[in-house]
Amino acid sequence: MTHGGVSSTGASKKQVTMTINGKPYRADEGEIFLGVALREKIAIPHLCYEPSLDPYGACRLCMVEVVKRGKREMTTSCTLQAAEGLEVVTDTPEIVKHRNILFELYLAEAPKSEVIKAMAARYGVTKTRFLKKLDTTDSLGNKCVLCGLCVRACNEIMGAGAIGFINRGPYTVVNTPYFEPTKDCYGCGACVKVCPTNAVEMEDVADTRVMKSWSATKVPLALCDCCGKYYAPKALAIATLARITPSLKEEIAALCPACRGKRIAREEILAGSGGAGNHG
Ligand code: SF4
Ligand code: FES
Structure with missing residues (x-):
């Protein structure tokens, strides 16, 4: 304790x-x-x-x-x-009562969320008396509880502001402005990571990251010169590089993090041993 x-x-x-x-x-x-x-x-x-x-x-x-x-x-x-x-x-009985009502509401709000179902069941709630919100066109798969974490991560952590709340009351959803692909999205995946109900989906298809939940916004990926794999959204790779010491930039510019780590470790070993081929 x-x-x-x-x-x-x-x-x-x-x-x-x-x-x-x-x-x-x-x-x-x-x-x-x-x-x-x-x-x-x-x-x-x-x-x-x-x-x-x-x-x-x-x-x-x-x-x-x-x-x-x-x-x-x-x-x-x-x-x-x-x-x-x-x-x-x-x-306390009051907390349990309050919680159970909320679980029922969330079971109706996000009827396809296995996370909500499992969480509610742990507290003994398996059914809802509220009308289930089922929408076959919902890009969040009827799993969103409107907690706002994805919107806040996009705004407050990434400073992108690519998504937000749209509509009002029972019609409120999270998406890109006008439900259109947006140039503001970095494709960082912070929204995917913070979503407590696993509602947000993205997929890497060849050289493109598709933010499936956000109007299928497409973000180009950066290719690693060393291993030949796509490793991160290009815009993010460029932003990260801007923070790297200029002397290292050229050396590791087009490498994925794994290959960068290997390259830096190799440089350090060589520097420690007095350089390549210097054995005495
Ligand atoms: S983090 Fe997930 S549950 Fe919360 S508002 Fe965003 S999509 Fe909905
Ligand atoms: S209000 Fe506290 S975790 Fe959501």
């Missing part, structure tokens, strides 16, 4: 003690409560929590109760911060 907190600057963070379900736990002051709970193997269902993005509180599944002066207050654990003396309960 201990956690040694060291900040990115190397300075130790202030440690606090809080109570979860009646037991004491240590955490860094200000740490996201859900992160602490998950680290301590306390199960709290969640969909829109992604440590690399700021907490947002969209899915409402991660509700817990905070005890304040004898009274309990429900809050999202992904927006709650660790503090000295914080008292939290993660499983």
